[in-house]
Amino acid sequence: MVRTASTMMPLGTAAPDFSLPETDGDTVSLADFKESKALLVVFMCNHCPYVKHVAEQLKLLSDEYMQHGVGVVGINSNDIEKYPDDNFAAMTAEKEERNYSFPYALDEDQSVAIAYGAACTPDFFLFDGDHRLTYRGQLDGSRPKSGTAVTGVDLRAALDETLAGRTAAIDQKPSIGCNIKWKPGNEPEYFDPNGSAK
Helix, strand or coil: CCCECCCCCCCCCECCCCCECCCCCCCHHHHHHHHCCEEEECCCCCCCCHHHHHHHHHHHHHHHHHCCCCEEEEEECCHHHHHHHHCHHHHHHHHHCCCCCCCEECCCCCCHHHCCCCCCEEEEEEEEEEEEEEEEEECCCCCCCCCCCCCCCHHHHHHHHHCCCCCCCCCCCEEEECCCCCCCCCCCCCCCCCCCCC
């Protein structure tokens, strides 16, 4: 595990397109969210302790905001050959166990993660109804073993601002988590094996 920070994609960036297989047996794509009031893209996986730390809050937050017209999609971009705990069958079990309501998709060739500049799990990207980036950063200030409660306060504030038609004015702090497990030769230029996003 390499502790890694978000690359902090420039605000206003258009959401890169994607079309990926998801655990319910369908394909999920950016076009599926064209009617959404906002779109939250979460790069995540099953085995990462940082994702496990926020999973309960992610479930609560996503259920709440999906009722207000927010589209949510989880994307796993890890190398599933080297990390079988993150393979498609395990993703299906994880979604069922966590009772996630949002689609959970596999980015097997890692091209979507690279398009988004995703670096860690979890990595959050929030877009408005026009699919322009309004927030990228942490769920909140809690980390595993930090003793700080997981509340989702940062992302919740960003969602509220975005739904109100504003770019999130809060101090946007990078998400921190395990590095995405890149396939050999797929490592993007922003990947730092020493543990930070360049």
